[in-house]
Amino acid sequence: MNSKNIFQMLDMSNRASLITGGAGHIGVEMALSLAELGSNIILIDKDFNGLQLAKESILNVFNAQVVTIAADLEDEQSPSKIASIVDNKFGKVDVLINNAAFGGTTVLEGWTTTFAHQSLSTWRRALEVNLTSAFALSQACISLLNQSKSASIINIGSIYGFLGPDLSLYEGTAMNNPAAYAASKGGLLQLTRWMATVLGPDIRVNAISPGGVARGQPQAFVDRYVSRTPLKRMGREEDFKGAIVYLASDMSAWVTGQNLVVDGGWSVW
Numbered sequence: 001m002n003s004k005n006i007f008q009m010l011d012m013s014n015r016a017s018l019i020t021g022g023a024g025h026i027g028v029e030m031a032l033s034l035a036e037l038g039s040n041i042i043l044i045d046k047d048f049n050g051l052q053l054a055k056e057s058i059l060n061v062f063n064a065q066v067v068t069i070a071a072d073l074e075d076e077q078s079p080s081k082i083a084s085i086v087d088n089k090f091g092k093v094d095v096l097i098n099n100a101a102f103g104g105t106t107v108l109e110g111w112t113t114t115f116a117h118q119s120l121s122t123w124r125r126a127l128e129v130n131l132t133s134a135f136a137l138s139q140a141c142i143s144l145l146n147q148s149k150s151a152s153i154i155n156i157g158s159i160y161g162f163l164g165p166d167l168s169l170y171e172g173t174a175m176n177n178p179a180a181y182a183a184s185k186g187g188l189l190q191l192t193r194w195m196a197t198v199l200g201p202d203i204r205v206n207a208i209s210p211g212g213v214a215r216g217q218p219q220a221f222v223d224r225y226v227s228r229t230p231l232k233r234m235g236r237e238e239d240f241k242g243a244i245v246y247l248a249s250d251m252s253a254w255v256t257g258q259n260l261v262v263d264g265g266w267s268v269w
Helices: 006-010 025-036 048-059 078-089 120-140 179-199 219-227 237-248
Strands: 016-020 040-045 066-070 095-098 151-156 203-210 259-262
Touching: 016 025, 016 078, 025 040, 025 048, 025 095, 025 237, 040 048, 040 078, 048 066, 066 078, 078 120, 095 120, 095 237, 120 179, 151 179, 151 237, 179 203, 203 237, 237 259
Parallel strands: 016 040, 016 095, 040 066, 095 151, 151 203, 203 259
Antiparallel strands: none
């Protein structure tokens, strides 16, 4: 049997990669990375204007087909609608990246507050976007994934999907670490293992768990975070390019059910 060389393993020409949360910081970086390898891109987000900016940023650099679909993943009808649009356009999905996340905001009631005051409504919203939508969209896209000869699902988790929070990081800031975020991301990692077992050998399923990414957080938080990170900095969007390329391409053809932690060593301590 002739083996592929490294460049052939990285070639994603004529493949279709679907990314939820495609207008977000990491979503755009992932799309650019896969487009650079030749993949066509489907971006899903509820931010219509953000989708258009993301599409422009890709087309300004790479010759790829880019399809944008404005959809709210809290709507249970969205997965089937997305799958139908993609089917009509490409007839398959080679890579499905469940990246959309409900992170909440500091002004959302019942989110960045003490455990006693975290609300059921925000709990339900977080689970709906972070966990249920990944299940529903993966399910809706099964027939499309089965049309691929190299299907890969990548779920974007978090270090807080397998670690407890250090609440001292947030002292003196408006930030916090809601239970719903941790529970939904932990569930997503277990869903990854479950799907890897059930959907193999035709579909590989893996996860990436990012550590903290610099997004203009209060300096006190940044200093505390960096002090306990072996690589002594917070993450940048470009830090996830290698992980995405590895798990999406044939570089990881014999890898499934794994959680690739990209956190500067945070979880080592």
